[in-house]
Amino acid sequence: MDDTSIGVRIRRFRGKALTQRQLADQAGVSVDLVRKLEQGGRQTASIASLQKIARALDVDISDLIGKRHGIPSGNPDEGIVAIRRALTSVDDLLGELPEEQAVSLDEGGRSVDYAWGAYWAGRYELLTTILPSGLTQLRATVHAARNGSVAPANELLARMYWVTGCTLVHLGQTDPAFLAIRQALGAAEHGNDPLLLATIRGSVAWQLLVQGRYDESRKVALRAASNLEPSGDESQAHLSAYGSLVLQGATAAGRAQDVPEALSLLETAGEVALRIGVDRQDYETYFGPSQVVMQTVDVNVSSERYPEALAAAKEMPMNIGLPQSSRARHLADTAVAWARTGQYQRALDALLNAERVGGKDWMKYQTLPRHVVSELLDHDRRVPLRAFARRIGVND
Incomplete structure (x- = not known):
């Protein structure tokens, strides 16, 4: 079992503070599940069970499943740290203006639309290069807004904070993500659009x-x-x-x-x-x-009702109206159901399709496909699966 598995992390976080049974009791899961995860008999579990285990271990689930990412860059104004800095500006406490120049509402709108387009295409690394400056520019725009431009400027800033929060979730940065979405909510409350406010609450x-x-x-x-x-x-x-x-x-x-x-x-x-x-x-x-x-x-997948999940998947419209990242996630969910019902080739086909639809950037930051592949390797070690496993970073 490699040192990036969930089981290794559970054992490391549990340390000597808890036995397997104590952890199981505190999490409200079976000791058999904890034992199999730690021994490598199972590579994953339902998201609800993993959340309970993470809570009992007093860690974020991103740490448990190995999802927290940084984006190394030679530019100090890009990446996760730069986004955090943009989210935690103290300009107002220093009596200073935002670092970036204000932009027009039209230009700000184009920047926001571009960021959301990148998000729905699963281009998270690209987003870490544009979000820091995008946030500070729109903060400057709000600061400079007067009269009729105040509400639309705040709505643009809300949408940029929003896409920042969503991006950080996929990079496993849950704390700054929540800060971003609360700031999005605050900005939207200074706008005039109740539907925007409601969807941000969603x-x-x-x-x-x-x-x-x-x-x-x-x-x-x-x-x-x-x-x-x-x-x-x-x-x-x-x-x-x-x-x-x-x-x-x-x-x-x-x-x-x-x-x-x-x-x-x-x-x-x-x-x-x-x-x-x-x-x-x-x-x-x-x-x-x-x-x-x-x-x-x-x-149905999260409640381990796998036959029902597969039956529901058959109802997907032919002209599916989902963005790339959502389509890929749906295929990954379907792959879980195929794998858990013993239909391993169909599970692999669904994952390969998810890779094609979501693209390399999307697949790189998803843990679910890697967990499914780990399970599949217990039943099939032929070349196509092993090649796919290596491609997405699963040791076979």
Whole structure:
């Protein structure tokens, strides 16, 4: 078993403070699961179980699954440290103006759109080069805004903070990610767009989900959804924002293993998607029939209902309306279900397709495909799988 496995990390974090049984008892999982993970009999477990183990060990799940990344660069104004510096500016305490020059609203809008395009394409390394200056420029723009430009300038800054938070999540930087999304929320509150404010609250719920705070995630998402509940002839964007929030609540319920609640919320989201009729992108968020299917698969995989996950995956529309990174993640979820039902070749095919769709940048920062490949290597060591394993950094 290599030293990058989850089992090795669990044993290292457990140290002499806890026995395997004590860890299992504190986490609320079986001692057999802890033992198999540490001995290499299992390479991964459900995300809910891993969150419980991480909490019992008092570590972030990013440390447990080895997802925390830095982006080494020769430019001190780029990378994770530069983003952190941009998020924690003290210009106001020093009575100084932001380092960057203010940009026009049009130029700021183009920068924000470019950043979100890079995010949905899974280009996280590119984002670490553009986010530090993008944040400081838009902060300067907000500082210089007057009268009618104050609200739109804050909305642009909110969207840039938002994409920063989302990027940091994928790089395993959960603390600065949460700082970024709270700053996005604060900036949006100085704008005039209630749908933007609601969808950013949905992203707060997503970050809580990533942290394993499932009940809080569900409550935040559903409270935001209740403020948008359709009461008449609402716009498509309004329906999309509402449906996306309900779907976020369903995902959180699924991770908390409250399957009935999750399925009920999925049904509600599905009705909204049917009312809209197509996949939409509004406020940097995708919602529609494809997204409902994707999250239905996710809920079933996270609750280890693998046959149900595969049945749901068959409902994916032919003209799938998801961005690259979401399509790749859906394929990875499907690969888990194939692997756990003993259909190993189909699992590998799904992972290879995920690599093709998501691209190398996306695959580089995903832990789920590596865990599935580790499982597959226990059953198949032929050349195609071994070559793929080496390509994504799994020792065979």
